[in-house]
Amino acid sequence: MKTRFWISDFFDISGGALRALTHMPRRRKEILSQIVSIGVESLPIITLATVFSGVVVSSEIAWHMDKALHTVSMIPGFTGQFILRELGIAIPAMLLISKAGAAITAEIGSMKITEQLDALKLLKINPKEYLVMPIWIGSQVALVCLTLFSIAITLACALGIAILNHGFTAGEYLNALEKLVSARDLGVAVIKAWVFGAVFPLVSCTYGFRCQGGAQGVGTATTQAVVTGTMVTIVIDFVLTYLLVR
Amino acid sequence: MSAFFFELGRFSLFFREIWHTLLNTKHNLRPIIAQTSEVTIRSLSTVVFSGFFVGGILVVQFNAVLAQYDAQIFLGGLNTSALIREVGPLIISFLLAGKVGAFTAAELGTMRVTEQIDAIECLGTNPIQYLILPRFFGIVLASMILLSTGLLVSVIGSMGFATALCGLNPLQFAQSIPRFTDITTLLSGFLRAAIYGVIVAGVCCYQGYTATGGAKGVGRAVTRAAIYTNLYIVIANYITGLWIHLLLGESS
Amino acid sequence: MSIRFEAVQKSFGPKHILDGISFEAAPGEILFILGKSGMGKSVTLKHIVGMLKPDSGRVWVEDLSVGDQDAQGLVQVRTLCGMVFQHPALLDSLTIFENIAFGLRRLARLNEAEIDDRVRETLALVHLPESVLQQYPIELSYGMQKRASLARTLAPKPKYLLFDEPTTGLDPVSTQTINQLIFELSRKLKVTSLVVSHDMQCALKIADRILVLDSGKILSLADVKTTVKSKEPLIRSFIEETLNLLAPEERKKLEL
Numbered sequence: 001m002k003t004r005f006w007i008s009d010f011f012d013i014s015g016g017a018l019r020a021l022t023h024m025p026r027r028r029k030e031i032l033s034q035i036v037s038i039g040v041e042s043l044p045i046i047t048l049a050t051v052f053s054g055v056v057v058s059s060e061i062a063w064h065m066d067k068a069l070h071t072v073s074m075i076p077g078f079t080g081q082f083i084l085r086e087l088g089i090a091i092p093a094m095l096l097i098s099k100a101g102a103a104i105t106a107e108i109g110s111m112k113i114t115e116q117l118d119a120l121k122l123l124k125i126n127p128k129e130y131l132v133m134p135i136w137i138g139s140q141v142a143l144v145c146l147t148l149f150s151i152a153i154t155l156a157c158a159l160g161i162a163i164l165n166h167g168f169t170a171g172e173y174l175n176a177l178e179k180l181v182s183a184r185d186l187g188v189a190v191i192k193a194w195v196f197g198a199v200f201p202l203v204s205c206t207y208g209f210r211c212q213g214g215a216q217g218v219g220t221a222t223t224q225a226v227v228t229g230t231m232v233t234i235v236i237d238f239v240l241t242y243l244l245v246r
Numbered sequence: 247m248s249a250f251f252f253e254l255g256r257f258s259l260f261f262r263e264i265w266h267t268l269l270n271t272k273h274n275l276r277p278i279i280a281q282t283s284e285v286t287i288r289s290l291s292t293v294v295f296s297g298f299f300v301g302g303i304l305v306v307q308f309n310a311v312l313a314q315y316d317a318q319i320f321l322g323g324l325n326t327s328a329l330i331r332e333v334g335p336l337i338i339s340f341l342l343a344g345k346v347g348a349f350t351a352a353e354l355g356t357m358r359v360t361e362q363i364d365a366i367e368c369l370g371t372n373p374i375q376y377l378i379l380p381r382f383f384g385i386v387l388a389s390m391i392l393l394s395t396g397l398l399v400s401v402i403g404s405m406g407f408a409t410a411l412c413g414l415n416p417l418q419f420a421q422s423i424p425r426f427t428d429i430t431t432l433l434s435g436f437l438r439a440a441i442y443g444v445i446v447a448g449v450c451c452y453q454g455y456t457a458t459g460g461a462k463g464v465g466r467a468v469t470r471a472a473i474y475t476n477l478y479i480v481i482a483n484y485i486t487g488l489w490i491h492l493l494l495g496e497s498s
Numbered sequence: 499m500s501i502r503f504e505a506v507q508k509s510f511g512p513k514h515i516l517d518g519i520s521f522e523a524a525p526g527e528i529l530f531i532l533g534k535s536g537m538g539k540s541v542t543l544k545h546i547v548g549m550l551k552p553d554s555g556r557v558w559v560e561d562l563s564v565g566d567q568d569a570q571g572l573v574q575v576r577t578l579c580g581m582v583f584q585h586p587a588l589l590d591s592l593t594i595f596e597n598i599a600f601g602l603r604r605l606a607r608l609n610e611a612e613i614d615d616r617v618r619e620t621l622a623l624v625h626l627p628e629s630v631l632q633q634y635p636i637e638l639s640y641g642m643q644k645r646a647s648l649a650r651t652l653a654p655k656p657k658y659l660l661f662d663e664p665t666t667g668l669d670p671v672s673t674q675t676i677n678q679l680i681f682e683l684s685r686k687l688k689v690t691s692l693v694v695s696h697d698m699q700c701a702l703k704i705a706d707r708i709l710v711l712d713s714g715k716i717l718s719l720a721d722v723k724t725t726v727k728s729k730e731p732l733i734r735s736f737i738e739e740t741l742n743l744l745a746p747e748e749r750k751k752l753e754l
Binding site: 045047049052053055056057059060064067068074078081082085086089094095098099102103106110124180214215216218219220222223224227230231234235237238241242245 | 260292295296299300302303306307310311314315320322323327328331332337340341342343344345348356405411425428459460462463465468471472474476477481482483484487491
Binding site: 247248357360361362364365366367368370371 | 569573576588600650654677
């Protein structure tokens with residue numbers, strides 16, 4: 001069955017990435033360039049998305065709080081918790097999967113159909129180790145950084161909304177925030193971002209390496225990579241949330 | 247930056263063309279129905295699968311927060327409300343942008359670069375009427391169908407996860423729902439779904455229709471479609487949130 | 499009455515693709531439009547069917563000024579002029595029958611039986627077997643797709659045929675076939691054909707006149723025998739190579 005082959009390719013590629021870790025020091029420059037291309041290029045779009053979501057979420061939570069508990073004093077706490085535990089991680093992840101995930105698949109897929117992968121093999125370079133590793137590390141670092149960045153901005157927006165709409169002062173807000181949000185939450189965010197950042201590039205690479213059928217095949221693979229990457233991330237998010245958020 | 251506004255301008259012209267064609271040409275419902283069912287069937291499993299787990303994520307998150315205040319009785323209502331109003335439409339539209347949107351952009355893009363769209367025009371048919379209208383409305387209608395299904399599955403999934411993992415029983419879960427959700431919640435959710443559907447349909451049809459440059463161009467069109475769709479959805483999320491609060495008089 | 503260009507200018511950004519060209523196609527002739535890549539050959543054809551509008555000057559198809567037509571007028575123009583694109587451009591989701599009938603359903607008023615007859619008639623003109631009618635484009639070879647797309651253009655019986663690089667990308671045998679077909683059809687159906695091409699050999703064999711474009715201007719517009727004797731360096735460079743490939747009888751026909 002096709003899924004079986006996909007899964008075996010997936011593990012093959014993941015193994016390749018792990019094996020190539022020993023080359024990390026030698027390939028610093030490439031890894032850095034991947035971090036930049038994956039992370040920095042997505043920065044504008046993630047900033048924009050984060051600002052808008054931050055504002056929306058704060059308003060929504062405030063509205064719900066009002067309905068449930070008739071109090072606004074805990075808005076900073078709840079908002080902060082939700083941002084650190086879920087929203088601040090999900091938004092950059094979703095956007096990165098569609099942008100970088102698609103780009104990775106498209107690039108590797110193109111290399112496959114233009115026989116560049118074969119060329120590498122003839123030079124005794126295993127493309128599954130050589131190409132995947134920088135992308136893999138790059139994605140992890142990029143997503144963690146983008147997540148932290150996104151969390152900071154979302155919190156800032158939430159702060160802004162609270163000041164404008166609910167009469168908080170910055171000091172009050174930060175105090176209330178501190179009461180409910182702890183370093184543990186930040187740790188959860190980093191772990192989640194790290195795991196997401198490690199999984200989606202492997203999914204994208206797998207689709208890229210399995211690409212067939214010329215330019216159209218590259219297009220199909222790209223779409224599938226984004227959809228599968230998103231779905232896998234949702235499931236992992238669920239599992240991690242259950243395990244870590246208590 | 248100016249390129250962005252130029253693109254936005256061309257994009258609005260595209261919408262105007264669609265509107266114009268819609269008003270001025272005879273219509274045939276069959277292609278629209280065909281497209282709608284095709285899109286729905288293609289994306290159903292993805293939407294159901296994801297909806298189920300997103301429900302689970304929210305349930306666990308909210309449970310953790312509410313448990314701090316012993317307010318778990320509100321879990322059902324809070325979860326359902328958040329799902330229907332915000333999270334459901336957002337996640338499902340993201341997925342549709344990826345699955346449906348990219349597919350449509352690729353299909354139209356390929357037709358464009360192989361001159362099929364030019365051929366249609368030279369053979370006396372308006373390509374907007376023949377190609378774009380059925381796809382556009384097919385995607386919008388399918389989005390609404392898929393969204394409703396997805397939301398239903400999410401809510402049921404949430405209930406299931408709440409029972410299995412958070413120690414509530416279904417009755418307790420359902421009890422608080424009316425407190426947080428009413429007709430405005432449903433309207434709000436559907437309005438968002440319709441708007442996001444229009445965005446997915448519009449952006450992806452536009453990018454595919456205006457693709458240039460051979461196979462690589464198609465790839466670029468697909469990537470741009472995915473990115474812009476997600477971006478516009480997030481912005482639209484914000485704007486509809488504002489309007490809904492204004493129109494339905496809910497203050498924050 | 500025919501296809502006429504009057505001082506047509508067209509620029510894309512800073513580049514002048516067409517810089518004041520004027521010519522008229524003689525009714526019933528086969529006119530080849532030659533030139534280096536990017537010199538405006540396809541752009542010329544696109545003006546005739548109204549896919550592009552001139553920045554200044556006019557393009558006439560009989561008594562219709564193409565650039566000034568509304569949607570209805572454009573349909574008229576496109577009924578008169580059939581365009582065969584560089585790609586076969588067959589619609590992937592329709593059978594060959596439906597593809598060929600596509601223009602008929604919109605450009606001609608025929609009932610189903612008449613459409614059926616016309617499709618089969620046109621199929622025979624391009625020497626394709628009836629078995630392809632129920633197949634989809636993807637099931638046909640590239641050469642057959644090209645012929646099917648030719649059939650599609652011919653079905654509404656246009657008076658003018660426009661070919662955009664008809665033999666680019668084809669193997670030598672298919673190239674011969676298509677060239678032969680263009681010649682045969684032009685004579686049989688008494689249509690005026692404008693062929694944009696790189697294929698000088700083909701031009702020398704089947705064209706009545708050759709129009710050479712360079713830097714947006716007409717370098718030469720003359721019958722084949724005159725063109726072959728031209729002293730223009732660009733034309734000479736096109737010709738030298740090709741002449742060596744011609745068979746002796748063909749060279750004699752050109753009076754060399």
